[in-house]
Amino acid sequence: MIRVVDLHKSFGKQSVLKGVNLEIAAGKITTIVGTSGCGKTVLMKHLNALLLPDRGQVLVEGVDITKLRQKPLYEMRGRFGVLFQGAALLDSMTILDNVAFPLREKTRTPEAEIRKKAEERLEQVGLEGMGYKYPGELSGGMRKRAGLARALVMDPDIVLFDEPTTGLDPILGAGIHQLIARMQQTFKFTGVVISHTIPQVFGISDYVALLANGVIEEFNVTDAFVNSQNPLVRQFIKGETEGPIQVL
Numbered sequence: 372m373i374r375v376v377d378l379h380k381s382f383g384k385q386s387v388l389k390g391v392n393l394e395i396a397a398g399k400i401t402t403i404v405g406t407s408g409c410g411k412t413v414l415m416k417h418l419n420a421l422l423l424p425d426r427g428q429v430l431v432e433g434v435d436i437t438k439l440r441q442k443p444l445y446e447m448r449g450r451f452g453v454l455f456q457g458a459a460l461l462d463s464m465t466i467l468d469n470v471a472f473p474l475r476e477k478t479r480t481p482e483a484e485i486r487k488k489a490e491e492r493l494e495q496v497g498l499e500g501m502g503y504k505y506p507g508e509l510s511g512g513m514r515k516r517a518g519l520a521r522a523l524v525m526d527p528d529i530v531l532f533d534e535p536t537t538g539l540d541p542i543l544g545a546g547i548h549q550l551i552a553r554m555q556q557t558f559k560f561t562g563v564v565i566s567h568t569i570p571q572v573f574g575i576s577d578y579v580a581l582l583a584n585g586v587i588e589e590f591n592v593t594d595a596f597v598n599s600q601n602p603l604v605r606q607f608i609k610g611e612t613e614g615p616i617q618v619l
């Protein structure tokens with residue numbers, strides 16, 4: 372579905388991505404792990420061209436999206452649902468309006484249909500009847516679920532989840548994972564998840580990629596990843612400060 376080829380990205384003198392290669396399989400969940408600050412969010416933002424690379428390609432079904440002009444770029448982005456790190460809800464709008472926002476902005480769907488769809492998504496994430504509340508009136512877990520409802524409101528082909536469970540207790544986190552898995556089975560989207568919630572996130576992942584040193588150091592089906600003898604993977608899974616991954 373998505374192929375990342377030799378992706379390079381620097382910010383000033385800081386080189387973050389140094390030749391990333393990655394294949395995201397259609398209709399599966401691929402999880403990207405790596406230490407804080409290693410460039411996971413930067414990589415994810417390249418997948419729908421929110422960031423453009425210094426060098427390399429991002430192919431979505433064979434089309435290099437780094438070269439698209441405004442209109443096709445806009446259409447391509449419409450195929451993506453995004454759950455940003457921290458949910459990024461608009462505080463001045465109710466939850467229902469937040470979920471409805473992409474439909475109102477990007478489509479000409481009649482208002483009655485928009486409301487119906489937004490309410491349906493809220494119900495699917497367990498926030499039935501909560502649409503009148505404002506983001507500031509919700510708990511962290513509820514905000515994540517509202518963000519998930521918004522990410523799914525346009526029936527996206529591809530959904531990007533940047534740390535959907537960070538800051539939640541293990542039970543709520545597991546609930547969000549279950550919700551993502553259930554939604555993926557319902558809507559059959561291609562999922563890309565960034566997560567620090569290890570090993571729990573492996574339960575919903577078909578593939579796992581480890582980003583370290585600016586490249587994908589390991590990519591495999593989940594079982595093989597977890598059992599990999601790659602020292603980088605072992606260090607990461609065990610959370611050790613000593614090893615080939617440099618810790619600040």
Ligand SMILES: Nc1ncnc2c1ncn2[C@@H]1O[C@H](COP(=O)(O)OP(=O)(O)OP(=O)(O)O)[C@@H](O)[C@H]1O
Nearest residue numbers: 382385387405406407408409410411412413414456
């Ligand atoms: N727009 C930007 N301008 C300058 N530097 C940036 C920008 N975006 C990211 N960076 C830098 O790129 C590096 C990687 O950031 P990124 O947000 O991708 O990390 P991450 O792996 O997602 O970390 P975390 O797990 O903590 O979210 C950081 O050093 C960050 O400061």
Ligand SMILES: [Mg+2]
Nearest residue numbers: 411412456533
């Ligand atoms: Mg990040």
